[in-house]
Amino acid sequence: MARMHTRRRGSSSSDKPAADEPPEWSDVDEDAIEERVVELAEQGHSPSQIGLKLRDEGVNGTPVPDVSLATDKKITEILEENDADPELPEDLRNLFERAVRLHEHMDENPTDHQNKRALQNTESKIRRLVDYYRGDELDEEFAYSYDEVAELLE
Template identity: 80%
Template sequence: MARMHSRRRGSSDSDKPVADEPPEWSDVDEDAIEERVVELADAGHSPSQIGLKLRDEGVQGTPVPDVSLATGKKVTEILEANDADPDLPEDLRNLMEQAIGLRDHMEANPTDYQNKRALQNTESKIRRLVNYYRGDELDEDFTYSHEDARELLE
């Protein structure tokens, strides 16, 4: 399948091994994992960063290879159940941060036409994601603007 804003094909990734149960060496309690997830969310980490920290550092010294296998829930589901979910979805937040950086660059370098195009593409992706999340994750009357994005992320 081709990429959204270019004519090139996407890169293929390797698939995760199929597993129905957590590995035998990982015997961490579900409640301990959920407590650690909420603790990391309160520290300001995004759901993907939480998964990486659990994989690398673990809970009580034991790494957690896959949160959904160990607990039966995804990281975002754990956060929602404990009222610790972020105000914006992670993919939308990342695109807004990218757009803010591109806009700052464009203000300093107004003749940089490649980055002008990159900003247009990024804002187009943001508008599509806002339409997708509107009503569920976002308010019904939410619309993207650069100024609002700056205020939301600060």
């Protein structure tokens, strides 16, 4: 996939092997997986971190290579059913954190033009995502501003 703010094409990556059912060695009960997903979400982990923890640590010592194959639901769907979904979508939250970090850097280093451009690009991505999520995941009146986002992340 091409990059948004550069002229390069981007790097290709490997695809997961196509599978219709979970492997035989991972025979974890669906309810146990859902309980573990909710438990990890309550500890403050994001959906992608939950997937990594289930892949590496598993449930009761048995790894879960793919939650959606084992439960027929995505991690975010499990979280929504159990009212444990985060208040912000993960991609938007990561961009907010990056923008706050870059803004603080720019306050300390006002002549750093490369990071000034990176902040502009990040804020552009944020505005695009805010338009996408406005109404469903975010309030209709939500508008990006550094002060508001810094308070939101604290």
